Amino acid sequence: MMRMQELLIGGTETAATTVEWAMAEMMTHPDVMKRAQEELHAVVGRDRLMQESDVPNLPFLQAVVKETFRFHAPTPLAVPRASSQAAEAWGYTIPAGSQLLLNLRAIHRDPAFYTNPDEFDPQRFLDRPEVNHLSGFSFYELIPFGTGRRMCPGVNLGNTMVHLMLGNLVHNFDWSFPKDQSVETCQRENLEEIFGLTACRKEALRLCAKPSDHIQSMLRNTCSQSTQTRV
Ligand code: HEM
Incomplete structure (x- = not known):
């Protein structure tokens, strides 16, 4: 049984933390920010907002999101679980009722799977687009949503x-x-995190946003249309 509170907490802070980390990494990797912007301008254009249906056509944005999930999994120790039955794994006996923590951070930075695991580099997922972090069963090297039957329902x-x-x-x-x-x-602040419900930046990311030219003209058009309607 799930409580509404669990859905709200699990569903908001995780996504918000991921976006904050992604922006922080892109600001310290201007080449990544530039490439993502160029892709969005080429695919979405300059006269509408991006929609869910655009995502399959944005491979670089997808690679940035996967790399952010790898590098800054919002729940680095997933959710504590208990084994209902005794089990054997790698020669260890895990008694029934043991509390289990899945160390996603260690898996996501394992040099056996990743070259330069401590570097933020979306290119690694452009080179391996088949890695599917949503499957929960097929790509154990990237499991930000956990794995198995109790993986994240959201x-x-x-x-x-x-x-x-x-x-x-x-x-x-x-x-x-x-x-x-x-x-x-x-860059310095990107190394410091605090762990509450999620592992988020210790210092909140502060940035200045300037609306792009296409957004300014879209806003002007919307305002003039609504004025005309009122008249
Ligand atoms: C970036 C977004 C999210 C990430 C990275 C994330 C990650 C996770 C992880 C790692 C787990 C533990 C899975 C395991 O033990 O194997 C989990 C569980 C859970 N998540 Fe998410 N989650 C996200 C979004 C959401 C959303 C949108 C919802 C709901 C609307 C949600 C609701 C839950 C709930 C209720 C659980 C506990 C499930 C259980 O105990 O069986 N999460 N999540």
Whole structure:
């Protein structure tokens, strides 16, 4: 049985934390930000907002999201579980009733699966587009939503929310640091996290957003249309 509170907490902070980490990494990797913006302008264009149906046509954005899930899994120890029966794994006996923590952080940064695992590099998933972090069964090297029968029930909603939020932030705004921030300070802060419900940045990410030209003209058109309707 699931409580409404669990759905609300599990469903909001995880996605918001992921988007904040993605923006923080893109601001310290301007080449990644530029490439994602170029892809969005080419695929979505400049006269509408990005929609869910655009996601399959945005391979670089998908790679950025996968790399953010890998590098900053919002729940690095998943959700504590207990084994209902005794089991054997790698020669260890796990008695019934043991509390189990799945260390996603260690799996996602395992050098046996990833080259330079401590570097943020979306290219690794462009090179392996088949890696599906939603499957829960086939690609154990990337399991931000957990795995098995108790994997996150909000996996598709969570994944879609992250793509839509991040895609629209990147597509519709140009981003810069406030005067007291720089790539270096942001890089330093990216190393510090606090672990509550999710592992989020210790310092909230502060950025300046300038609406892109296409958003400004879309807003002007909407305002003039609504004025005409009222008249
Ligand atoms: C970026 C988005 C999200 C991530 C990364 C995420 C991650 C996870 C993980 C790792 C687990 C534990 C799975 C396991 O033990 O194997 C989990 C469980 C859970 N998630 Fe999510 N989640 C996200 C979004 C959501 C959304 C949108 C909802 C609901 C609307 C949700 C509701 C839940 C609930 C209720 C559980 C507990 C399930 C149980 O105890 O069986 N999550 N999530």
